[in-house]
Amino acid sequence: MTTTIPQQPTPADAAAGGTLLQARGVIMRFGGLTAVRNVDLTVNSGEIVGLIGPNGAGKTTFFNCLTGLYVPTEGTVSYRGTVLPPKPHLVTKAGIARTFQNIRLFANMTVLENVLVGRHTRTREGLFSAIVRGPGFHKAERASRERAMELLAFTGLADKAEHLARNLPYGEQRKLEIARALASEPGLLLLDEPTAGMNPQETRATEELVFAIRDQGIAVLVIEHDMRFIFNLCDRVAVLVQGEKLVEGTSEVVQNDERVIAAYLGEPFEGAPADEDGTPAATADDASTTSEQENDR
Numbered sequence: 001m002t003t004t005i006p007q008q009p010t011p012a013d014a015a016a017g018g019t020l021l022q023a024r025g026v027i028m029r030f031g032g033l034t035a036v037r038n039v040d041l042t043v044n045s046g047e048i049v050g051l052i053g054p055n056g057a058g059k060t061t062f063f064n065c066l067t068g069l070y071v072p073t074e075g076t077v078s079y080r081g082t083v084l085p086p087k088p089h090l091v092t093k094a095g096i097a098r099t100f101q102n103i104r105l106f107a108n109m110t111v112l113e114n115v116l117v118g119r120h121t122r123t124r125e126g127l128f129s130a131i132v133r134g135p136g137f138h139k140a141e142r143a144s145r146e147r148a149m150e151l152l153a154f155t156g157l158a159d160k161a162e163h164l165a166r167n168l169p170y171g172e173q174r175k176l177e178i179a180r181a182l183a184s185e186p187g188l189l190l191l192d193e194p195t196a197g198m199n200p201q202e203t204r205a206t207e208e209l210v211f212a213i214r215d216q217g218i219a220v221l222v223i224e225h226d227m228r229f230i231f232n233l234c235d236r237v238a239v240l241v242q243g244e245k246l247v248e249g250t251s252e253v254v255q256n257d258e259r260v261i262a263a264y265l266g267e268p269f270e271g272a273p274a275d276e277d278g279t280p281a282a283t284a285d286d287a288s289t290t291s292e293q294e295n296d297r
């Protein structure tokens, strides 16, 4: 993975270390069920922040509140100091991109076309230009394709550009989701279980990819059940349990917090049973999630 992605808005901001995302007092109720309870979360430029917690803790619901899919029952979500409109395309336009727990690619489109779709919030050419297909349209289209190919090179998919998305192996489909999200030129990328169903090699590669994305000046907020992945990667980790933020801190603080151990990890992470390669295994919760997803593949 040698290619770099020239980033448009963010490197200077990353150096400045300002606040990108600020969620304040977010509550999400579905009828009588409160899925997210008064959660505050901040993500700063240059950070990788993890969001963990047991199944049903409210992690994806919280992501949906951040990205305009849900309108929070209470609370506000701001990006770069401006309250976000509760419309996914406007949130993307503002600078937040995401991937989904269940892969959502256009299966019968090529890999390149999937990334080009991700660029639509950043292209200025309107319908008229597209119909007339004048010089402006062709220039914009060429620039979009070049950028999409850069992103495919960055994610290691350049040689698959003309393949149909549905023919990619599972791990590469997840990479393609990330490439498509990056195509909207985000300042903040939200990843919902990016390693679900991956083998250990694919998971390590995803870890490297997330570091490379951060090194390009894009902050990352990631939900994941693989604790080794989270604790290796994240500058900060927030733990949700039954919709509430139980603890937030560095990986070291979180993995040793007795409340987190009791509510989620089950045992101190470092003391977890070793995998075949000698590294500590993920939690029981993690193991069941991963095997279920592998069965779905």
Ligand SMILES: Nc1ncnc2c1ncn2[C@@H]1O[C@H](COP(=O)(O)OP(=O)(O)OP(=O)(O)O)[C@@H](O)[C@H]1O
Residues within 6 Å of the ligand: 030, 033, 035, 053, 054, 055, 056, 057, 058, 059, 060, 061, 062, 101
């Ligand atoms: N659209 C919805 N309508 C009603 N209840 C919902 C809806 N979406 C989520 N929930 C409920 O909200 C709670 C939190 O679910 P959510 O999917 O956010 O948890 P999660 O932490 O992401 O879980 P997992 O780790 O299994 O993905 C669950 O009880 C879930 O059933």
